[in-house]
Amino acid sequence: MNIRIGNGYDIHRLVSGRPLILGGIEIPHSLGLLGHSDADVLTHAMMDALLGALSLGDIGHYFPPSDPKWAGADSLKLLSEVVTLVKSKGWTIGNIDSVIVAERPKLKPHLNSMRDALSQVLAISSEQISIKATTNEQLGPTGREEGIAAYAVVLLMQG
Ligand code: MG
Numbered sequence: 001m002n003i004r005i006g007n008g009y010d011i012h013r014l015v016s017g018r019p020l021i022l023g024g025i026e027i028p029h030s031l032g033l034l035g036h037s038d039a040d041v042l043t044h045a046m047m048d049a050l051l052g053a054l055s056l057g058d059i060g061h062y063f064p065p066s067d068p069k070w071a072g073a074d075s076l077k078l079l080s081e082v083v084t085l086v087k088s089k090g091w092t093i094g095n096i097d098s099v100i101v102a103e104r105p106k107l108k109p110h111l112n113s114m115r116d117a118l119s120q121v122l123a124i125s126s127e128q129i130s131i132k133a134t135t136n137e138q139l140g141p142t143g144r145e146e147g148i149a150a151y152a153v154v155l156l157m158q159g
Pocket of ligand 1: 010011012035039040041044
């Protein structure tokens with residue numbers, strides 16, 4: 001059996017007047033993430049991990065911010081395209097582990113909803129998807145609530 005690993009990272013700026021979307025779920029908060037798409041950092045990190053595992057580049061290559069087609073895009077739809085690409089090459093997802101770095105709001109109550117939403121698009125069980133949340137102890141841009149970041153690692157299997 002062939003196996004590959006990939007890792008992904010993303011950060012977006014927090015601003016007022018935008019919804020906060022993480023893992024495909026809208027989370028009640030006074031601030032949201034700024035971006036060309038819905039700025040779902042967790043989903044973006046997972047997409048980059050999937051692409052990285054197969055040395056297929058990054059999401060900026062497939063969904064360039066300069067393309068108006070992706071303005072306001074639902075990141076779960078973008079993820080779905082990446083999953084199709086991965087599957088077309090004969091790979092299946094073993095598991096995904098991820099971390100969201102956010103000072104506020106408290107994300108723990110929403111983690112299982114994110115896992116459910118992502119498992120549908122990834123076509124794997126929610127048990128194969130780990131999402132953790134941590135603060136940055138008020139340090140750096142995430143700690144100052146200037147943005148929210150996410151990291152993801154994925155294992156792919158073939159054969
Ligand atoms: Mg992004």
